[in-house]
Amino acid sequence: MSDFTPTYSPIKDHGEELAKAEAGVAKLAASRNDRWYPKFHIASDGGWINDPNGLCFHKGRWHVYYQLHPYGTRWGSCHWGHVSSDDMVTWRREPITFAPSLEEEKDGVFSGSAVIDDDGHARFYYTGHRWANGVDGSDGEWQVQMLAEPTDDTLNTVEKKGVVVDCPREKVNSHFRDPKVWKTNGVWYMTFGVSSAEKRGQMWLYTSEDMVEWTFRTVLFEHPDPDVFMLECPDFFPVTDKDGNEKWVIGFSAMGSKPSGFMNRNANNAGYMIGTWEPGGEFKPETDFRLWDCGHNFYAPQSFNTVPGDTADNTDGRQIMYGWLSPFVDPIPMQEDGWCGQLTLPREVFLGDDGDVHTAPAAEMAGLREDTDEIGALEVKSGTERTVMDDAEAVEIEMTIDLRHTTAERAGLKVHATEDGSYTYIAYDDQLGGVVVDRQANKYGDRGYRMAPLDRAELEADELKLRVFVDRGSVEVYVNDGHQVLSSYSYAAEGPRAIRLAAESGDLNVTALTTHHLRSIGLE
Numbered sequence: 001m002s003d004f005t006p007t008y009s010p011i012k013d014h015g016e017e018l019a020k021a022e023a024g025v026a027k028l029a030a031s032r033n034d035r036w037y038p039k040f041h042i043a044s045d046g047g048w049i050n051d052p053n054g055l056c057f058h059k060g061r062w063h064v065y066y067q068l069h070p071y072g073t074r075w076g077s078c079h080w081g082h083v084s085s086d087d088m089v090t091w092r093r094e095p096i097t098f099a100p101s102l103e104e105e106k107d108g109v110f111s112g113s114a115v116i117d118d119d120g121h122a123r124f125y126y127t128g129h130r131w132a133n134g135v136d137g138s139d140g141e142w143q144v145q146m147l148a149e150p151t152d153d154t155l156n157t158v159e160k161k162g163v164v165v166d167c168p169r170e171k172v173n174s175h176f177r178d179p180k181v182w183k184t185n186g187v188w189y190m191t192f193g194v195s196s197a198e199k200r201g202q203m204w205l206y207t208s209e210d211m212v213e214w215t216f217r218t219v220l221f222e223h224p225d226p227d228v229f230m231l232e233c234p235d236f237f238p239v240t241d242k243d244g245n246e247k248w249v250i251g252f253s254a255m256g257s258k259p260s261g262f263m264n265r266n267a268n269n270a271g272y273m274i275g276t277w278e279p280g281g282e283f284k285p286e287t288d289f290r291l292w293d294c295g296h297n298f299y300a301p302q303s304f305n306t307v308p309g310d311t312a313d314n315t316d317g318r319q320i321m322y323g324w325l326s327p328f329v330d331p332i333p334m335q336e337d338g339w340c341g342q343l344t345l346p347r348e349v350f351l352g353d354d355g356d357v358h359t360a361p362a363a364e365m366a367g368l369r370e371d372t373d374e375i376g377a378l379e380v381k382s383g384t385e386r387t388v389m390d391d392a393e394a395v396e397i398e399m400t401i402d403l404r405h406t407t408a409e410r411a412g413l414k415v416h417a418t419e420d421g422s423y424t425y426i427a428y429d430d431q432l433g434g435v436v437v438d439r440q441a442n443k444y445g446d447r448g449y450r451m452a453p454l455d456r457a458e459l460e461a462d463e464l465k466l467r468v469f470v471d472r473g474s475v476e477v478y479v480n481d482g483h484q485v486l487s488s489y490s491y492a493a494e495g496p497r498a499i500r501l502a503a504e505s506g507d508l509n510v511t512a513l514t515t516h517h518l519r520s521i522g523l524e
Helices: 014-030 333-337 363-368
Strands: 047-058 061-069 079-085 091-093 109-116 122-131 141-150 158-165 172-184 187-196 201-208 215-222 230-240 246-255 269-277 283-285 299-305 319-325 347-351 357-361 369-374 378-380 385-389 395-402 410-417 424-429 434-438 449-453 463-470 474-479 484-489 498-504 508-518
Touching: 014 047, 047 079, 047 122, 047 299, 047 319, 061 109, 109 141, 109 299, 122 158, 122 172, 172 230, 201 230, 201 246, 215 283, 230 269, 230 299, 230 347, 246 283, 246 299, 269 299, 319 484, 357 474, 363 369, 378 385, 378 498, 385 508, 395 410, 410 463, 424 463, 424 474, 434 474, 434 484, 449 484, 498 508
Parallel strands: 047 109, 109 172, 141 172
Antiparallel strands: 047 061, 061 079, 079 091, 109 122, 122 141, 141 158, 172 187, 187 201, 187 230, 201 215, 230 246, 246 269, 269 283, 299 319, 319 347, 347 357, 369 508, 378 508, 385 498, 395 463, 395 508, 410 424, 410 498, 424 434, 434 449, 463 474, 474 484
């Protein structure tokens, strides 16, 4: 053990700040409008949320934390909200866990991760944030990596230990945040996102023997695009290909990437590369940058392994990911309803036989199903529609499209279809060669469309598989077992919310169609 002592400068009572935050959320929740409030996605009672944080499985419970501004429905001073579950299906609210109380985090307890140490205890690493001028971001930010430890196995309360990695401000252009910690070959590693002094997006690599004193080793990765100035919410983990070879997946949310065709259409874009890594060295990419999710509203994902500990012990563990459905583009109508923001469903991350990353709904999501209607095969003629459900508030739809006998230029599902003509269209577009989420007919919110491209093998296949989750105000579309995903807000208009099949300029042939009503996860 070293004699290193983390920097720790209290300026407020943490318990008092947590109590104020709880009161702030309760005030907003008291008048909350539930028209789009999720039934089976994680969200706060009230206030603004963003990144998932501190994901872990500990002592028989799943824990999900998230960035929370408890005093309004727009981004503000960040706290950590918390929910937990014993089955990943039914969740309960836990007390708000982090509030700013130290000088080093006075303007926000920013994002971070949880890790289970060698003794089975959880530790939290997060970013302490403050404005460089003490007022706002006009003169930059001062960010440091911090450590906290839970006081008991509920993980509801924490003891803050202080700063374990200070920011070398002469080498950094303000941004220095979002630590991810793991263990490989007996060594603890930490990486986080950095904007270098030259304004290049990087991930730095540190090592530690005791999880308290950390030493810089190298730049793990620098984004090749000079327009990308910061890599937020980084992730890094091993996967195994079909031949049993270890690969590493590096994930990050790229700030500054420019739109190009169907790529990088959002304000900032979260994606990954697959490659190799020798512990202690630089990551060597073997693929280009690929989006985790092609929808309008996905950002800042975080993953964790279900088996804590060294990589060698994780061969049977699943890599579970949550993302943030990010409402970046105005108008954002749910901000009028006392809450703003939700997380995605949990997704299992793995390499498919095609050698690419897939993110499919966690197996536990089948436990949301209340009933099942196996509709079977059917055909929808060109220019017609067929109602599948008259009023669907929270449903899952499994649909297989027969590509050999589908002649439509565009065909699929119109969800949140109301009597005033509003709907969101989830369709296979034969001309574009992909699956689209089209919100041009939405009454509320931002519109536009997004497309998830299919590769040549998928376009030449006999079938296209879609798994669609429709909540009160959002859709998640999983394409071909999660090879592509699209997550978007869909603000349903007033009245019953039908689901209809539609075909344009040709016929739609469906091999199999099954619907499931989904129950609440208990956070309403």
